[in-house]
Amino acid sequence: MSHTDSPGTPSTAPAPSANHEQRDWEAIAQRDEFRQLVRLKARFIIPATIFFIANYFALPVLVGYFPKLMETPVVGKINVAYVFALTQFFVAWAVMAAYVWRARFFDRLCESVIERIKSTPASAGSNSKGGAR
Numbered sequence: 156m157s158h159t160d161s162p163g164t165p166s167t168a169p170a171p172s173a174n175h176e177q178r179d180w181e182a183i184a185q186r187d188e189f190r191q192l193v194r195l196k197a198r199f200i201i202p203a204t205i206f207f208i209a210n211y212f213a214l215p216v217l218v219g220y221f222p223k224l225m226e227t228p229v230v231g232k233i234n235v236a237y238v239f240a241l242t243q244f245f246v247a248w249a250v251m252a253a254y255v256w257r258a259r260f261f262d263r264l265c266e267s268v269i270e271r272i273k274s275t276p277a278s279a280g281s282n283s284k285g286g287a288r
Contacts, residue, residue, distance in 0.1 A: 183272060192264045199257050203250050210246050214239050 183189055218225045218236055225236040 188268050
């Protein structure tokens with residue numbers, strides 16, 4: 156900050172979008188390849204989320220409704236409830252690892268969609284219905 160700038164002084168730098176073409180985001184969202192990307196991500200994210208939430212809430216449900224089962228000793232004083240609770244750490248890591256692995260594919264699809272959008276003029280590019288299947 157120079158001696159003439161003050162914390163309340165607006166910056167003279169151009170807005171971030173000043174050097175970029177304006178895109179019709181609604182039209183881009185309607186493109187087949189973009190919609191396919193969203194569908195593919197949802198096909199992974201929704202089941203993974205359901206699995207994780209079911210696993211997470213299974214412990215209190217099992218402890219509440221089947222306490223004798225969960226009190227069953229496994230090794231010494233370690234019972235089924237403790238073992239199940241520990242598996243939640245592994246499940247969280249497994250879901251994270253699966254997402255990271257799958258995200259590489261999603262990233263490649265995103266790059267492909269971005270390249271197609273960039274290669275089309277802003278005024279006409281958003282109306283293209285072509286897409287990778």
